Amino acid sequence: MSQRAKKFWRIWDNVGILCILLVIMAVYGILEPQIVNPTQLVTALKRSAVSGIAAAGMMYAVCAGGFDLSVGSILSLTSCVIAVQLTSGRGTVFSIMMALAVAALCGVINGILITKLKIQAFVATLATQLAFAGVTLVYCNKAIQLTSKYNAGLKFFSTGKFLGIIPLPIVLLVVTYIISYLVYTYTAFGAKVRAVGSNEQAARTTGIKVDRTFILVFVVTAVSAALAGILNTAQVSTGNPTLGDGFELDAITAVVLGGTALAGGKGNVFGTMVGAILVTFVKMGLNIMGVGEAYQKMAVAVVLVFALTISGIRIIMQRGGK
């Protein structure tokens, strides 16, 4: 790859996705000016917290050369666990802890299937997606409306304001990404994830416990999906066994859009965040313009294909046009 191309991709990594977001905003601004005003933007940020937090975890999975298709089911499961626990009179903190523990267990199961039974990550999580969705429905087969009696504590996450101005979901989103960035850049875990993702064999030879790293990565992914699930449950005040259907696509789109290499080894933390905001914003804009659900789904698919196309072009260029 020529020097110029290298420079281009370096700049792209930093601001490319942001530029796309601005272009989309501009297009929306021309089509329907009311979409791009401060209140709407704040709403978009608030909504993107859910897929954003899940995408933060997914980035680790992709960076380690894996994949997690089961996050949608884990999100639904979390939502149900929390709703059932709250309605049976448990405290908010306890319910949240329960939900996180269940999610962590799901992550461990995924990790063990992938490392010990040597199933490819996306295939294993495809199977667990089905299994977790089944378990969720067995556990709680219809949506549970959380009345204000049970929801008082949880509601704080979606309506609370930090310092009286900034909505809490946005704070959570930003904090998640700052933590994610610090873990990715400065900790041994982050380094191990990158090492495993870029060359598993080499990582093994260097003495990295690859299996343990992988299991941890899937626990991180599952727990972040659970956090997203808690936030989403708080936002809609409902425990819903189908809340997370198709959700994995949003998270994956955000990660790919953010510039994380699908082959592993190279993540982009803040790109992922902007990617998540972009996906939410595209959906929300279409929603305001009054197009149907089908078109919103289509839009996500198109955005994902677009993101894949960019990463494909990049790989082809890196291989010298072969």
Added chain:
Amino acid sequence: MKKKKNAIHIEYGDYGILYALLIFWIFLAITNSDFRGISFYQNILTRASLNAICGIGMTFAVISGDFDLSVASQVAFCGVILTIIIPIIGIIPSILVILAIGIAMGAFNGLLIAKLRIPAFITTLAMQMAYRALAQMINSKPVVVDNKLFKRIATYKIGGILPTAFLILIILAVIGTIILRKTKLGRNILAIGNSKEAAVISGINVPKTQILIFVLVGFFTACSSVMIVSSLGSSNYGMQVGLEFTVISSVVLGGTALAGGKGSIFNTIVAAVFLATIRSAMDSFGIDSYWQKVVEGVILVIAFSITEIRNIINNILVKQRAKKQLVSQKQTTN
């Protein structure tokens, strides 16, 4: 040459799933009188045929080391169009149109995968959403097919015994097996599955073959869509969600290695019948659909890990045998 005799035969002689199916059938027939009548087996075969037809295409994809997660949405998309056009242009033209659409969808998937070099599973994950959304855009309400003749395609029983769906499955399976074993395309697919690098070096046009693989997937998926709509008598954009799980499980349970390079259509079909039997059995034992989902997921995990489990057992056996040999050698030297 002996090899020629084995052309249509399964290459690595693994009939495990067939034995499992027969044992399971005998077990069911002994334990419960519901499972003794011929109609039970007719139902299973019909039910299995609908998925197995799609499985033929998927077998090609898995052999080449890829996947297609968008088959369920393709079925829905084809189904929605099919129900709309049947009253307008008649049965046979509409089936032809659907097959053409299936091929076009497959070609589109293949183009994305082969030309942009994106892993197949993530491309088809995106297309899964896209095709489903397209189906919903075309028609968001369920449509009933009124054509009696069309409904009979999948439900008629020849001589009152053999379901037509199964007969069509067999015909398509023979075509598929011939493509896999007798044509250049089939050999190329096997070669790519064994080693993509080796295939490139030996001069196989890998992108072209990949596109053709997904065209085959699209074609067989369209066939299965016709059968499914015919048997249901209606279509709906939300139909057959999760079909890809059933199809992929039957391919993998049939012994087609996930790493690619080997596989057989015959075993895929047997595995599809096996899965349909499990489902029917669960239905008759009154297990609710949520538990069925869990069971399906677990079966999928077992199917995926079966090679590794086999490896682990083999390793243990080899070690034991080595130990025994060592012991007996020591005894003889003593």
